[in-house]
Amino acid sequence: MSEKQYPTPHISAAPEDFAKTVLMPGDPLRAKFVAETYLQNPVLVNNVRGVQGYTGTYKNVRVSVMASGMGIPSIGIYSYELYNFFGVENIMRIGSTGACQDHVHVRDLVIGMGACTNSAYASQYQLPGAFAPIADYTLMSAAIQKCREAGAVYHVGNLLSSDTFYTDDASALSKWTRMGVLAVEMEAAGLYMNAARAGKRALAICTVSDHILTGEATTAAERQSSFGQMIEIALETAAAID
Numbered sequence: 729m730s731e732k733q734y735p736t737p738h739i740s741a742a743p744e745d746f747a748k749t750v751l752m753p754g755d756p757l758r759a760k761f762v763a764e765t766y767l768q769n770p771v772l773v774n775n776v777r778g779v780q781g782y783t784g785t786y787k788n789v790r791v792s793v794m795a796s797g798m799g800i801p802s803i804g805i806y807s808y809e810l811y812n813f814f815g816v817e818n819i820m821r822i823g824s825t826g827a828c829q830d831h832v833h834v835r836d837l838v839i840g841m842g843a844c845t846n847s848a849y850a851s852q853y854q855l856p857g858a859f860a861p862i863a864d865y866t867l868m869s870a871a872i873q874k875c876r877e878a879g880a881v882y883h884v885g886n887l888l889s890s891d892t893f894y895t896d897d898a899s900a901l902s903k904w905t906r907m908g909v910l911a912v913e914m915e916a917a918g919l920y921m922n923a924a925r926a927g928k929r930a931l932a933i934c935t936v937s938d939h940i941l942t943g944e945a946t947t948a949a950e951r952q953s954s955f956g957q958m959i960e961i962a963l964e965t966a967a968a969i970d
């Protein structure tokens with residue numbers, strides 16, 4: 729772990745306040761929901777900018793949950809600080825995503841084996857080529873096992889982590905679709921790069937909240953229940969790898 733002092737500008741906690749595994753939704757309210765619904769004895773360990781972080785236990789295993797905010801710059805900050813200053817080993821993003829393949833349907837789960845991106849985040853590493861952001865194999869294989877046990881409908885493959893939710897380039901997505909990208913979200917690639925640079929583990933598990941090709945979208949109630957399956961799979965994965 730780095731010698732840097734804490735609290736950091738974005739996390740007002742001590743390293744021991746966090747478990748070694750952190751679940752990371754984009755939405756602070758989803759973090760609160762996970763803590764209050766699934767964790768035993770959840771304690772609020774961070775609330776800087778309303779980015780709520782909680783630590784509790786799940787099946788006797790310490791687990792934390794903290795929001796990332798939206799986009800690679802935001803998850804870049806939180807995951808960097810957790811990995812490098814707070815001793816966190818595993819971060820699992822639990823996000824929503826928009827499907828961009830016909831065979832991927834709303835409410836399905838997408839496990840991001842890889843994460844393409846239109847972000848310039850990797851330029852900081854000054855690599856003599858393109859970096860391929862990938863999930864940690866141990867986390868991913870454990871999560872796939874939990875998906876099977878839960879009877880979940882899941883897909884494993886590439887996500888697109890986009891810097892834009894609204895874009896002027898109407899043709900961009902079809903190019904990612906023809907390369908087999910399953911679904912679009914906004915954080916996984918940044919998380920995977922920070923994990924790689926820190927020598928830590930990361931995985932993105934997403935629930936398809938809407939279908940970009942068909943326009944189909946989940947209702948708020950459906951989203952709640954399908955997010956529940958994703959959350960349980962992430963928690964079971966956290967317990968399995970402990």
Ligand SMILES: O=P(O)(O)O[C@H]1O[C@H](CO)[C@@H](O)[C@H]1O
Pocket residue numbers: 753754755797798799822823824825893912913914915
């Ligand atoms: O539901 P979350 O986890 O926030 O994820 C998705 O939703 C947000 C966009 O609405 C982006 O953060 C995107 O990645």
Ligand SMILES: O=c1cc[nH]c(=O)[nH]1
Pocket residue numbers: 824825826827893912913914937938940
């Ligand atoms: O279409 C979508 C749905 C969720 N998140 C995104 O970034 N895009």
